[in-house]
Amino acid sequence: MKSRQIWEMSPEEIRSRLDDAYAEMFNLRFQFSIGQM
Known part of the structure; x- marks a missing residue:
């Protein structure tokens, strides 16, 4: 996963x-x- 994808995710998605x-x-x-x- 690229860092850009993480930045575009909501906190709930990341969690x-x-x-x-x-x-x-x-x-x-x-x-x-x-x-x-």
Whole structure:
């Protein structure tokens, strides 16, 4: 994602994308820790 796209997003959109990224990171770490990756 380019910085211009982020500047054009509303705070709610940014928060939502960030929440999604944190959830995905958690899931990937969990999968890695139990050996699914």
